[in-house]
Amino acid sequence: MATLLRRALxxxxxxxxxxxxxxxxxxxxxxxxxxxxxxxxxxxxLLAAGSAGMALYNPYRHDMIAVLGETTGCHTLKVLRDQMKxxxxxxxxxxxxxxxxLSTLDLGKLQSLPKGxxxxxxxxxxxxxxxxxxxxxxxxxxxxxxxxxxxxRYREVHDMLHTLLGMPTNILGEIVVKWFEAVQTRxxxxxxxxxxxxxxxxxxxxxxxxxxxIPWAVENGRRAPCVLNLYYERRWEQPLRALREELGITxxxxxxxxxx
Amino acid sequence: MAAPRTCGLWSYCGxxxxxxxxxxxxxxxxxxxxWGPLGARLLSQEKRATETHFGFETVSEEEKxxxxxQVFESVAKKYDVMNDxxxxxxxxxxxxxxLRKMHPLPGTQLLDVAGGTGDIAFRFLNYxxxxxxxxxxxxxxxxxxxxxxxxxxxxxxxxxSLGGSLVMVCDINREMLKVGKQKAFDRGYKAGLAWVLGDxxxxxxxxxxxxxxxxxxxxxxxxxxxxxLQEAHRVLKPGGRFLxxxxxxxxxxxxxxxxVIPVLGEVVAGDWKSYxxxxxxxxxxxxxxxxxxxxxxxxxxxxxxxxxxxxxxxIHSGFKL
Numbered sequence: 029m030a031t032l033l034r035r036a037l038x039x040x041x042x043x044x045x046x047x048x049x050x051x052x053x054x055x056x057x058x059x060x061x062x063x064x065x066x067x068x069x070x071x072x073x074l075l076a077a078g079s080a081g082m083a084l085y086n087p088y089r090h091d092m093i094a095v096l097g098e099t100t101g102c103h104t105l106k107v108l109r110d111q112m113k114x115x116x117x118x119x120x121x122x123x124x125x126x127x128x129x130l131s132t133l134d135l136g137k138l139q140s141l142p143k144g145x146x147x148x149x150x151x152x153x154x155x156x157x158x159x160x161x162x163x164x165x166x167x168x169x170x171x172x173x174x175x176x177x178x179x180x181r182y183r184e185v186h187d188m189l190h191t192l193l194g195m196p197t198n199i200l201g202e203i204v205v206k207w208f209e210a211v212q213t214r215x216x217x218x219x220x221x222x223x224x225x226x227x228x229x230x231x232x233x234x235x236x237x238x239x240x241x242i243p244w245a246v247e248n249g250r251r252a253p254c255v256l257n258l259y260y261e262r263r264w265e266q267p268l269r270a271l272r273e274e275l276g277i278t279x280x281x282x283x284x285x286x287x288x
Numbered sequence: 289m290a291a292p293r294t295c296g297l298w299s300y301c302g303x304x305x306x307x308x309x310x311x312x313x314x315x316x317x318x319x320x321x322x323w324g325p326l327g328a329r330l331l332s333q334e335k336r337a338t339e340t341h342f343g344f345e346t347v348s349e350e351e352k353x354x355x356x357x358q359v360f361e362s363v364a365k366k367y368d369v370m371n372d373x374x375x376x377x378x379x380x381x382x383x384x385x386x387l388r389k390m391h392p393l394p395g396t397q398l399l400d401v402a403g404g405t406g407d408i409a410f411r412f413l414n415y416x417x418x419x420x421x422x423x424x425x426x427x428x429x430x431x432x433x434x435x436x437x438x439x440x441x442x443x444x445x446x447x448x449s450l451g452g453s454l455v456m457v458c459d460i461n462r463e464m465l466k467v468g469k470q471k472a473f474d475r476g477y478k479a480g481l482a483w484v485l486g487d488x489x490x491x492x493x494x495x496x497x498x499x500x501x502x503x504x505x506x507x508x509x510x511x512x513x514x515x516x517l518q519e520a521h522r523v524l525k526p527g528g529r530f531l532x533x534x535x536x537x538x539x540x541x542x543x544x545x546x547x548v549i550p551v552l553g554e555v556v557a558g559d560w561k562s563y564x565x566x567x568x569x570x571x572x573x574x575x576x577x578x579x580x581x582x583x584x585x586x587x588x589x590x591x592x593x594x595x596x597x598x599x600x601x602x603i604h605s606g607f608k609l
Contacts (some may be wrong), residue, residue, distance in 0.1 A: 065561075068547060071548075071550070074547075074548060074551045075551050078551060078555035079554075079555060081555075082555050089558070168560070
C-alpha cells in the first residue's frame with residue numbers, strides 16, 4: 029500500500045527526499061518535446077479534477093478544457109494512435125507530422141481555390157466565425173511524444189470538423205461537434221464536454237439539441253471513418269460535397285443558425 | 289606583525305570594498321587591488337559566481353534577474369489570490385506575527401523591500417496608527433484639567449495620525465508596484481506611504497536612513513543575497529533592525545503541497561511555470577542556520593530566527609549596532 033502511494037506521488041525516481049519530477053532539471057534535458065511538463069499521477073489527477081471544475085465554472089477558460097483532455101486521455105490516445113497506424117493515410121500523418129497553423133497554411137492558395145472546395149470553405153469558416161488556427165494551446169502534460177502529437181492533431185483538426193459538419197462556433201455548434209468527436213474518438217474530455225456542455229443552455233436550445241442535433245451527430249459519427257486519418261492538407265482542392273459523401277456525412281438539420 | 293595588520297585592513301576595507309565592487313564593473317581593476325590575498329579571493333569568487341540557480345534550472349546570473357522579473361510580472365495580478373490559496377490564508381498570520389515582532393512605535397521609518405503588493409506596508413500603517421491613537425488617548429485621560437482652548441487645539445492637531453511614521457515600499461518589479469498602489473488607493477491609505485522602484489542589491493537610498501528594514505518572501509528571488517544583506521546593513525541607522533520573513537526548510541517535509549502548488553497555479557491562474565519556480569526556489573533557499581550565518585556575515589549582530597508553522601517559514605532578525 030505504501031509503495032502504491034509512493035508510486036502515485038513520485039513519478040520516475042524513487043528518492044523520498046526529492047520528490048520533484050525527475051525530468052526538467054535543466055533546460056531541455058529529460059523533456060520529451062518542447063513545452064513538455066512532466067507530472068506525477070497525483071498531479072495529473074488533481075489537474076483533471078481542477079480543470080473540469082474550472083471549465084464548468086468559467087466556460088471561457090479554453091485552456092482548462094485542453095488540460096482536461098491531456099490529463100484524462102492517455103489510454104484513449106493510444107487506441108487512436110494505433111488506429112491511425114493501421115490506416116495508410118493516418119500512418120502517413122504520423123510519420124510526416126503536419127501542423128496546421130497560419131504559418132503553414134498557404135492562405136493565398138486557399139483563397140484562389142474554386143468555391144465549394146474544401147479549402148475555400150475552410151477559409152470562409154475561419155473568416156465568418158473570426159477564428160484562427162493559431163489559438164490552440166500546445167500540448168504539455170502528455171508523457172509520450174507521439175501521443176502528444178496525436179492530441180495536437182486532434183485539436184487542429186477540430187476546425188475542419190466544424191467545416192465538414194457545417195456547424196458554427198456558438199455554443200450550440202460546439203456541443204454538436206463535441207458529440208461527433210465523442211463518438212469518433214471516445215476521448216474522456218469529449219464525452220464529458222458533450223454531457224456537461226448543455227448544462228448552460230436554454231430550454232429551447234436544449235430541446236432542439238436533444239431532439240434533432242444529437243441524434244444526427246451520433247449517427248454521422250458512427251458512420252464516418254476516423255476523422256484523424258484524413259490528410260486534410262492534401263484535400264484542399266476536393267469539393268466539400270464530395271468529401272462529405274466520402275465520409276458519409278449528411279446535411280445538418282437546417283435549424284442551426286449561423287454559418288460554417 | 290603581519291596578521292593583525294591584515295586583519296585590520298580586512299575589517300576596514302570590508303564595506304568600502306563592497307561598494308567598490310558595485311561601482312567598478314571592470315575585472316581588471318579588481319586584480320590590481322593592492323591587497324593581494326583579497327584580490328585573489330575576489331577573482332576566484334567571481335569565476336564561481338557567474339552561474340546561479342533559477343529554481344532547479346542552472347542559469348547565468350544575468351539571466352536570473354530577467355527570469356524572476358518575468359515570473360512576477362505574470363503573477364502580479366493574481367498574487368494575493370494565489371497566496372491565499374497556497375497557504376490557505378495562513379500567510380496573513382505570518383505577516384501579522386512579523387509586525388508583532390517588529391512592534392513599531394509611532395515615528396518609525398520603515399523600508400519594506402520587495403514589498404510590491406503592500407501587505408507589510410499596510411499592516412505597518414495600521415499598527416502605528418493604532419499605537420498612536422492609543423498613546424493619544426492615554427495622554428488625554430492623564431490630562432484631566434484642561435481648558436477649552438487647549439482641548440480644541442488638541443483636536444485641531446489631528447493632522448498626523450501616524451505620529452511621523454513612514455513606510456517606503458521598494459520593489460524591482462513595476463507590475464507588483466502597480467498592484468500595490470491600486471490596493472492602497474482602494475483601501476484609502478494615503479499618508480506615510482511611498483512607492484519606489486529599486487533593486488535590493490543596489491538600493492537608491494543614502495546610508496543610515498531607516499529604523500527597520502523588512503523583506504517578506506522576497507530575498508530568495510534576489511540573485512546575490514549577500515549583496516542585498518549588505519545593502520540592508522548600509523541603509524539602516526545604527527540601532528536599526530533587519531527583519532526577514534521567508535520560506536525555510538520544513539521539519540516534516542510536506543511533499544504533497546509542493547506537488548499541489550503548480551497544479552493550483554495552472555487551474556486558478558493558467559500559469560504552471562511560475563508556481564513551479566516558486567516551489568523550486570523554496571527548496572533551494574538555505575536553511576535557518578545557514579541564512580543566519582549569512583546575515584551575520586553582512587555585519588548584523590544579535591541575529592536570531594523563529595520558525596513558524598513547523599518550519600515552513602522563518603523570521604530572521606538582526607541588529608545594526
